[in-house]
Amino acid sequence: MKAPKEVLLLSHFIPLLLLLPHSVLSSDPPFSCDSSNTSTKIYRFCNTLLPIRQRVEDLITHLSLEEKISQLGDRAPPIPRLGIPGYKWWSESLHGVSDQGRGIHYNGSIPTATSFPQIILTAASFDTFLWYRIGEAIGTEARAIYNNGQAEGLTFWAPNINIFRDPRWGRGQETPGEDPMMAGKYAISYVRGLQGDSFRGKGTKGSLKASACCKHFTAYDLDRWKGVDRYSFNAEVSVQDLEDTYQPPFKSCVEQGHASGIMCSYNQLNGVPTCADYNLLTKTARGLWGFDG
Incomplete structure (x- = not known):
């Protein structure tokens, strides 16, 4: 059976969200697969024993059309009801970690990073x-x-x-x-x-x-x-x-x-x-x- 077009599009983006750790901020809601989040940890996309593709396809089934569309830009907003945090796909590092994209912020205890030659x-x-x-x-x-x-x-x-x-x-x-x-x-x-x-x-x-x-x-x-x-x-x-x-x-x-x-x-x-x-x-x-x- 051929996967729906939105599944194919989103499957390019969402696997990384399942592989990367959650950036913990005090204002964040519980992450979807945290043991403390009893409302979502039962979903198949939280089962790390399953292949990534199966987890992605399960996650997509829980998204509305509007939520699917919202995830296709370089700024993917959070989906609080599923405990999915926001994500910014655009960061730059051509010759060092740069704040020219949307994802890196030098406004904390780390003020800069190493800049290598062009x-x-x-x-x-x-x-x-x-x-x-x-x-x-x-x-x-x-x-x-x-x-x-x-x-x-x-x-x-x-x-x-x-x-x-x-x-x-x-x-x-x-x-x-x-x-x-x-x-x-x-x-x-x-x-x-x-x-x-x-x-x-x-x-x-x-x-x-x-x-x-x-x-x-x-x-x-x-x-x-x-x-x-x-x-x-x-x-x-x-x-x-x-x-x-x-x-x-x-x-x-x-x-x-x-x-x-x-x-x-x-x-x-x-x-x-x-x-x-x-x-x-x-x-x-x-x-x-x-x-x-």
Whole structure:
């Protein structure tokens, strides 16, 4: 039986809420699966012995249509009747835990985090273990900030592994550079470090220190230029250039880095918005590469 569309959409988002610990704030209602919350702990989605997919599908059956829709933005509001806390999916950590997203707050006992060099400079070291150690440090600091109650999420929109072909693109400094192989190696090392995997990829499946998100998928390297902006830009890319240049970093990020997230890009790819591209998101990322984040 084919799952309803809202189940498929929400199943991309909700598994992380079942894996991550609850950020305890004094004003929060009891978390749904706490032993003290007798009204909800009996639900199947609280049974940690069940597979995540079964728990997600059970949780979704308890949501109204309005509640389902509310969970699809980067700000997911709480659902008090089920003891589900609010969650902010948008946090940044390109070269250190940043408060530029909505999820991190430096208004408590932790006033800041380590800021590492911009990625274009770090990548110039050609040192994969250094990239891993930076990702590891960022992931550890992110978890510490969260555990201290100064974060409303553990999903970080990094790394940026777009290919930097045109020096006029202002965000190119966020990337490892113009070489697809190098960008792929960077993605593997950074993602493994941030998420808590070992350098050689022998971590514990399903256990995340923090969640990485490889972006922007794909063929994205323009923000605004001569009346063309990233929201309306159509990247016309040949099949060969797509496979040789733009896709290898994302393929490595998924298959070897085991990233728990991918961000589709703002642009169109050959006339199709990437965020609505079935061939790109479902057939390629999930089907060919095995992405399950």
